[in-house]
Amino acid sequence: MQVNWRNIHAARNSFAVLYAACEREGIHLNPVDAPTGDITCYSLTSISAARYQKEIASADCITIVGGPHVSAVPRGVAGYADYVVVGEGEYTLPRLLISLARGGDGKIPGVMTGDWYQPADTAVRLDAFPPFSEYKGYIEISRGCPFSCGYCQTPQIFGHCMRHRSVDEIARYTERHSQSRFITPNALAYGSDGVHPRFDKVERLLRGCHNQIFFGTFPSEVRPEFVCTASLELINRYCTNTKLHFGAQSGSDTVLSRMKRGHTVADVITAVDLCREHGLTPVVDFIVGLPFETDADQRATLDLIREVARAGTVHVHRFIPLPGTSLAGSPARPLLPETEKVCGDLALRGHLTGSWNAVEIRFLRRHSNDIP
Template sequence: MIGYRLTSKNKYSISKLYPLTKGILFNNLDELIYNLKTNEIEKSKSCCFKVINSKNIIIYSFMTLQRPEVSKEINILRNNFKDLILIAGGPHASGAPEDTLKMGFDYVLVGEGEITLPDLINKINNNQYIENNVIKGIPIDSFKGYDEIYPLAPIEITRGCPYNCRFCQTPQIFGKNIRHRSIEDIIKIVKNMKDIRFVTPNALSYGSKYATKPNLEKLEELLKKLSIFKERLFLGTFPSEVRPEFINEDTLNLIVNYCDNKYLHFGAQSGCDEMLTHIRRGHTVNDVINAVDLCKKNKLMPKVDFIFGFPSETMENRIRSIQLMKYIIKKNGKVHAHYFMPLPGTYFENEKSTELDRETIKILGSMAKKGQISGSWTHQYNSTKVEK
């Protein structure tokens, strides 16, 4: 049996891999345990002379924030099913493979899994020798041949990121090599969708060779062709956010003309140019202000992300972020604030979050009570170093 532990947090990654191996999707641990016990009973009833595939392979994909919950589930499975084979992938496994093995997994896939996961499962089922427990995933050259998505989820249209944000796992997992799904392949998938949404590091980079500036011609071709099939089409809304410096009159004109957006989602991360340079964000505060003003002009609500508690962050840095947040709110924008968490595999993985001062927490709390901001910034996460 091949099984996938499906959650609301890993649906997008599982939906790309499940069609390649098939199997059973488990929405909770109880379902998984019941199926494993039933499978063991069926095996015990089978004739001892009959050749059967007795291997139970369960696949997890999870982020670092889900590690405690996943660890509890793995302990339960290990204590009840001794012959179970557990495979892990996703952001945490890719950033901290040795730590993931210590959680109780048999194999860890680092990076992309479309090619490597089916090959690994085939080797396990055929009792072939597997040299390492940590396996580097082979990147796909293009999306061609990976058109099936199940469970139905937003379409991944771009993979890879050329930027080096020190807090982000995306370029560490998928690399800097930019790959776009062809418009023809996207059309094949969207014919069965009512609302068309995308997964991409930067929606406005679609079609751009290096993803460092918009390719207006390719963007318009994509949106124009998709507008024929869609009931509703969204670009630059979760989970396909954009970068602020990509927001200009031309890109917004495409969104206004072809999409059903009410808002545009992008990350500022800080309101201080010094901090933006420190985290290698690749844009300036003025880029954010310009993006907010253009959204307002084009009747799109700007939804902007901020992170507090970066390593080496000062109170002055935070004051500037709050000033920018207040500017966004005056423009009828929305702000979502996060507390920094050092993620494995990133440049900041061994750094500690900077504890927020009481005044900052008080100001953010007051803004939240007024409904001006949302998010979580009081979680004081202290990094525990994990083995890579």
Template sequence: MNVNWRSISWAKNSFAALSAACECSGITLNEVDEPKDDITCYSLNSVNESHFRDEIAEAECITIVGGPHPTACYNDVSKYADYVVIGEGEYTLPALIRMIESGSHTLPAGVATKDQVVMPNHCVLLSSYPPFTSVKGYVEITRGCPFGCGYCQTPRLFGRHMRHRRIDDIERATRIFRDVRFVTPNALAYGSDGIHLRLDKVEKLFQSLTGRRIFFGTFPSEVRPECISDASLNLIENYCANRKVHFGAQSGSNHVLQILRRGHTAEDVMKAYDLCRDHGITPIVDYIVGLPDESDEEQRLSVKQMKEITRGGIVHVHHFTPLPGTPLAGRAARSVLPDVQRELGRMAQSGKATGSWIDAEVRFFKEDEDQLP
């Protein structure tokens, strides 16, 4: 039986991870540009899902669809896909493929069809699976996030308990690379519960990677602002090749940050900015504009903070996108004020602002090229 993976640029790392998990079960995923027999697998987010819906519905092969959007909306996706993987796929996808091969109709945990749903009953221990094998990708070192930010799907997809890949497994996986980059919701939280940092474990990770150029705290391993300190920046300076650090502010209003449940303040953002500048590191700071509960003045307050950041750093700005499965799902985005658009345009013209505050899809279709150090 041929098992194929639909090539989608956003899902490159998912392909690497799930290809590795399938190889562990003796299954090869063949990358394709269209659905092909016998099985074609898809990983979709909440923006690109609409671009592939008709293709999947009209496919003449068996279709398996997973990712953030299908996990949150499995009832809807199961109306046009044969099988929907709910949550993490390392165990579920190979088990489902073997079920299909055998002709069984007993769904493994974490699978939905139009007729039945079996919810997940497990979580993945990262070190139980290689981060990649024949299909290369970034090394995922941590999964899960203890924070429940209102706009974010990560804790809803992977849970709020942080799970870390063992240092020896990370070291082994990265031997083939000269430049090493990681996937993690908060790089500086490696080895910790995500709230109480264990920088000693971060340093042990760095020490294990002798001879490699480490990129840490920059895309795709951003950090949170309250995790930036002299101690954490000293580690990046001493062990890492990047001289940029990427962290999320999301708003310059403490009221909005509280509504978002971000777990930090606007003052934490500026403290992180100042620390980066003191260490000669360029801060790249994320913002969201058009949040549902953001007043006109709070939107302008974010821009005011962005202008302070751009004195020595770069801002990465996006218009709010309501994502299914999050507390803000179903909430409409506010318009970006004309004066805010003008200020953001001026920042972009001077090379101080990236992202898209007009077209939300840019956030999902073109991210990584602009953010690598």
């Protein structure tokens, strides 16, 4: 049975993880640029899903589709794909492929096919699966998030309880890279419940990696309330990066509260100031066009954007109502003329990246001198 993996740029790390998980079961995923063979697998985001829907529906092979978009709206995808993997795939995908290879119908927990669905009966323990093998990827060190930010799919897919890969396993895989880069909802929450930092465990992790460590930068970030003297001293002592990436999202405490962000504007300002004091450049995320922000809220965000831009770099993206989130179906509100002007001026001066109009750019690689 020939099993293929559809090459999609945004799914490269998913491919690395799932290739390694399938390889352990004697299944090899062959990367392809079009559906072919016996089976072709896809991993889709909510941005890429529309682009591949027609291709999947008309494929002359069995199609298996997973990814964050699929986990949010599985019944919609099951209308044009043969099998839909809902949630984590490291255990479910090999199990599904083995069922199909043995002539089974693929009706296993965690898979939707047609009108049939049974929720997964397992949760992934990160140490039980390699982060990559032949096709290298970033090392996922944590999964899950205790917060419920209204725009974010992460806790809906991976749960609200954080799970961590052990230091020994992380260190073993970092030896295969010249540089260590990690995937995690909040790098500074490593080893903790995601709310109360355990910097002793963060230090043990950083001390256990013996190559160049980039921590709290692409493809992960940190939360502003985790930025403090103790955490920044750890980064300066053990890490290579000269920047720290964290999310502000809004300059209005009212908006932050309504989206259940879990921090305040003051936390953001403190984090920016502490970064400067420790010689690190802050790279700060903002969302503009949130559905419930007033003109005053948007102007408060502009004020904070200007303040951050004086100390570091701002990354701005337009609100996207992602399926599976509490704000799904909520349209983005129009931007004020001054929002367009300020963002454009800062971008021309090199202080702002991202896009406040073309939402796809939110999912592209961020510009950073710390990223080779």
